[in-house]
Amino acid sequence: xxxxxxxxxxxxxxxxxxxxxxxxxxxxxxxxxxxxxxxxxxxxxxxxxxxxxxxxxxxxxxxxxxxxxxxxxxxxxxxxxxxxxxxxxxxxxxxxxxxxxxxxxxxxxxxxxxxxxxxxxxxxxxxxxxxxxxxxxxxxxxxxxxxxxxxxxxxxxxxxxxxxxxxxxxxxxxxxxxxxxxxxxxxxxxxxxxxxxxxxxxxxxxxxxxxxxxxx
Numbered sequence: 001x002x003x004x005x006x007x008x009x010x011x012x013x014x015x016x017x018x019x020x021x022x023x024x025x026x027x028x029x030x031x032x033x034x035x036x037x038x039x040x041x042x043x044x045x046x047x048x049x050x051x052x053x054x055x056x057x058x059x060x061x062x063x064x065x066x067x068x069x070x071x072x073x074x075x076x077x078x079x080x081x082x083x084x085x086x087x088x089x090x091x092x093x094x095x096x097x098x099x100x101x102x103x104x105x106x107x108x109x110x111x112x113x114x115x116x117x118x119x120x121x122x123x124x125x126x127x128x129x130x131x132x133x134x135x136x137x138x139x140x141x142x143x144x145x146x147x148x149x150x151x152x153x154x155x156x157x158x159x160x161x162x163x164x165x166x167x168x169x170x171x172x173x174x175x176x177x178x179x180x181x182x183x184x185x186x187x188x189x190x191x192x193x194x195x196x197x198x199x200x201x202x203x204x205x206x207x208x209x210x211x212x213x214x215x216x
Contacts, residue, residue, distance in 0.1 A: 058145075
């Protein structure tokens with residue numbers, strides 16, 4: 001049976017963070033005691049991929065039962081350096097299998113890495129800093145919740161406000177058109193009564209209403 005659960009992220013760093021760090025945090029770490037207790041099962045089965053242009057980012061074929069805060073300051077203070085390492089390692093060596101990611105740390109922690117490997121890792125570290133990690137984690141939280149970036153949300157909010165203004169302007173125009181039509185009808189009634197010299201056919205309330213409208 002194939003696994004149809006997928007999470008589309010914006011870039012490779014986010015895929016690495018999900019596969020190497022957060023799957024473990026779902027089941028045995030930061031969120032292991034979160035209700036419902038089986039919340040982690042589908043997210044851990046899901047495969048993280050970089051979304052193609054035009055594809056909607058976020059979970060595919062399932063809806064998250066928990067909105068994990070990937071950018072939690074407490075989490076970042078505990079494992080921020082490890083998350084950076086995973087991103088640096090993957091940028092430097094581009095592994096296709098994430099299942100042995102704990103071995104990556106051991107390689108460098110035990111001093112087994114060659115000078116060339118250390119140089120590659122250092123180069124990757126120079127191009128992805130803590131600020132980049134924080135940005136990606138915030139973006140992951142929004143993607144997981146079915147939202148876009150802050151910039152995309154601002155653009156959508158601006159578009160909605162523009163639609164609201166357009167709707168209000170349309171309503172105002174319709175109201176004005178109705179008022180003008182009513183005034184034209186009242187003027188026509190008044191003129192007809194004058195022409196026929198039969199103003200007596202109009203009641204006091206009608207004359208008052210006509211005069212009131214004509215003054216506007």
